[in-house]
Amino acid sequence: MIDTHGTVDRDGFMLEWVREGHGFPMMVLGASRFYPRYFPQELRDHFEIVFCDLRQWVRTPDGFDISAITLDTFSGDVEAIRQAAGLDRPVVAGQSQHGSIALEYARRYPDRVRGVAAVAPVPPAGSGEAPGMRARPGTTPRFRRERRLTAQISPGTCLSP
DSSP: OOOSEEEEEETTEEEEEEEEOOSEEEEEEEOTTTGGGGSOGGGGGTEEEEEEEOGGGSOOOTTOOGGGOOHHHHHHHHHHHHHHHTOSSOEEEEETHHHHHHHHHHHHOGGGOSEEEEESOOOOTTSSOSOOTTSOTTOSHHHHHHHHHHHHHOTTOOSOO
């Protein structure tokens, strides 16, 4: 029997995940209790969706220095949840900073990802990777790298079974 939910302890952060639907595997990064209501129920007829918490959505352990959280940290969290949920090469989806985390995870673990759905990706707050105010959209090194990464992962990816 496959688990429908679980919790992964990462440095005292209790990251919950919940599985809904059946079909093509997908991870939705962000909040396991928030995002399920925004994804149409019909998607669950075609996708096995694991909605998972990231550190911004759960209680911070007492004494934890949040300035120590990096993109490495987030990528490690996503990988730990993917393993706990038993997903094989899911599409990893995220919006805003979760879209950037999805792209970074795919860059670090390309053999564990089938594709990325990044909606309006921006660097996580405090990551030091936010483009400068004077930068023209699309001209920052981070943006160019994400655009290349998306092109490398996405061609020919089918998001339905």
